[in-house]
Amino acid sequence: MSAAPSIGAPTNAIIRRRRRELVVGAVLLVVLAVLPLPIDNVYLRGLMILMLLYAGLSQGWNILGGYCGQISLGHAVYFGIGAYTSAMLFTKLGIPPTLGMFAGGALAGLAALLVGWPCFRLSGHYYAIATLVVGMMVLLLMTNWDFVNAAMGITIPFRAESWVQLQFRIAVLPFHYVMLAYAAIAWLIAWIVEGSRWGFVWRAVKDDVAAARSLAVRVFPSKMAAAAISGCITGVGGAIYTQYVGFIDPDSGFGLPLSVLIALPAVVGGVGTLWGPFLGAAVLIPVQQLTVAWLGSAGNGIDLMIYGALIMALALLRPQGLVSLFGVRSQAGGDVAVDEAAGAVGVGEVADNA
Amino acid sequence: MPDRIGPDAIGPAPILPDPILQVRSVSKSFGSVTANVDVTFDVERGEILGLIGPNGAGKSTLFNSIAGAEVPDSGEILLDGQRISGLGPVACTQLGIGRTFQVVRSFNSMTVLENVMVGAFARLTRMRPAMARALEVIEFCGLGGQVDAPAHSLTPSGKRRLEVARALATQPRVLLLDEMLTGLTPSEAQAGMQLVREVRTRGITIIMVEHVMEVLLPLIDRAVVLHLGRKLSEGSPQEMVRNPDVIRAYLGDRYVA
Numbered sequence: 001m002s003a004a005p006s007i008g009a010p011t012n013a014i015i016r017r018r019r020r021e022l023v024v025g026a027v028l029l030v031v032l033a034v035l036p037l038p039i040d041n042v043y044l045r046g047l048m049i050l051m052l053l054y055a056g057l058s059q060g061w062n063i064l065g066g067y068c069g070q071i072s073l074g075h076a077v078y079f080g081i082g083a084y085t086s087a088m089l090f091t092k093l094g095i096p097p098t099l100g101m102f103a104g105g106a107l108a109g110l111a112a113l114l115v116g117w118p119c120f121r122l123s124g125h126y127y128a129i130a131t132l133v134v135g136m137m138v139l140l141l142m143t144n145w146d147f148v149n150a151a152m153g154i155t156i157p158f159r160a161e162s163w164v165q166l167q168f169r170i171a172v173l174p175f176h177y178v179m180l181a182y183a184a185i186a187w188l189i190a191w192i193v194e195g196s197r198w199g200f201v202w203r204a205v206k207d208d209v210a211a212a213r214s215l216a217v218r219v220f221p222s223k224m225a226a227a228a229i230s231g232c233i234t235g236v237g238g239a240i241y242t243q244y245v246g247f248i249d250p251d252s253g254f255g256l257p258l259s260v261l262i263a264l265p266a267v268v269g270g271v272g273t274l275w276g277p278f279l280g281a282a283v284l285i286p287v288q289q290l291t292v293a294w295l296g297s298a299g300n301g302i303d304l305m306i307y308g309a310l311i312m313a314l315a316l317l318r319p320q321g322l323v324s325l326f327g328v329r330s331q332a333g334g335d336v337a338v339d340e341a342a343g344a345v346g347v348g349e350v351a352d353n354a
Numbered sequence: 355m356p357d358r359i360g361p362d363a364i365g366p367a368p369i370l371p372d373p374i375l376q377v378r379s380v381s382k383s384f385g386s387v388t389a390n391v392d393v394t395f396d397v398e399r400g401e402i403l404g405l406i407g408p409n410g411a412g413k414s415t416l417f418n419s420i421a422g423a424e425v426p427d428s429g430e431i432l433l434d435g436q437r438i439s440g441l442g443p444v445a446c447t448q449l450g451i452g453r454t455f456q457v458v459r460s461f462n463s464m465t466v467l468e469n470v471m472v473g474a475f476a477r478l479t480r481m482r483p484a485m486a487r488a489l490e491v492i493e494f495c496g497l498g499g500q501v502d503a504p505a506h507s508l509t510p511s512g513k514r515r516l517e518v519a520r521a522l523a524t525q526p527r528v529l530l531l532d533e534m535l536t537g538l539t540p541s542e543a544q545a546g547m548q549l550v551r552e553v554r555t556r557g558i559t560i561i562m563v564e565h566v567m568e569v570l571l572p573l574i575d576r577a578v579v580l581h582l583g584r585k586l587s588e589g590s591p592q593e594m595v596r597n598p599d600v601i602r603a604y605l606g607d608r609y610v611a
Binding site for chain 1: 453
């Protein structure tokens, strides 16, 4: 805790913390912009690009799963919708991905609302399972939908070396800056949201629904707003990723492993925190890539076992996420299971008193 | 209607003659369990009303109906003449009902200030005004030294104060306190009662639910006693403790003199 609270003065701890975060964010932005310049290794540059992508994707997941507490295991759906929308607009109509990614993001946000409409009537684990099922259903649909090339996927043809088309013949560096911009904007959205009415309302919904309602919080619309923003950020990431890789198919766009990979950085780094997704991505992506590189992905699965063991170790040693190592405020207690238990107790009391 | 009491029994706050809250023939049952049967009473503007009764009397159900968390099966509840029963907790809060919970429901991942700001956001949309209101209410509730403390680190009595602060930040006309004094040490309960009196001087009408009557007697202006879901009696606290029906409900027949 910092200095004694000063009542009524605008220099409250919350405002000081937010200013500090903005400064750290700006410094980090400069560092990440300069960092790849002396590194002339294509592999390392690729690693950084992936880290930034997952930092952004997971920050998007964090809006809904972290701040609002609605654990989604189907975020690949939004990633895939963003990716396919942009890819289809590019290949069929020649619309540049710099525009297509906004269409993809908008459509992904809309999809998140469609998923949320029935699923937000479920709470806790049931919501998570519903999103898992939705993800599997959409994967099946995409694998059999001829209009989008079914299981073959879409290959992005190279048109021209261009920032507008997000295509670069050999250079990797431009994509570093595209991903950096994506991750930075995702971070900035989370920063703005954290200091807005929405941020407070979402955390209230996450901690205790009944108490939130008693303070005039409209729970369902709050969740829907979080879902839309979250889906939109994830969808834009999918569109950028597709231009980077030059290819998208149902498995790489809608697969369950992707849904998990999107959630993991935030979970490992610190759920519902501003820096959690970044820290998580910075640790997880290199470990994941290095285990594959050292041990090979020949199907023996040792790389995945090591990856899994690391996640279990982190979950045991740092249940509040890596951010707690830095003395950053992390969210303690108030998880879904506890809330449900408290809810059950509350119902019991009413019945007892009846 | 049962006997009304004059202004002399009400205490220092100025009161208007009309009731701020009217409970009209409210009944509620859960399956075969009857919680409230035909409960009718008025709450006068600016008073501290005790809603008392032994365990299982239906206090919490009635309380939840007033707060909008339960919908009565029949009857209605009016706030300043406007029907609020059945509108839900969000609308009730917006219309001016604030509440606390019997089992404290702090937002445990948030600080004291952040908890109260959620309440302030019920009427304000921007962060700075919400923060200013929250800080004022926190100070008023005696939590000024713990503004940036995590809510889960507060003592039980601190958490009760936090609930009051959070509800006050929504700017209620009527504040419902659910067993706010139960389980506190005598000195904490004294301080809590002082807080309730100070809330009333802000012009807020207070309804308190307690099952331990002794705690409330020095604090409340009037009591409504519930027993087995029905209103047993209504009147000044002094009348209530002498009322044979009330004594019977609490202690059984052999204690009735």
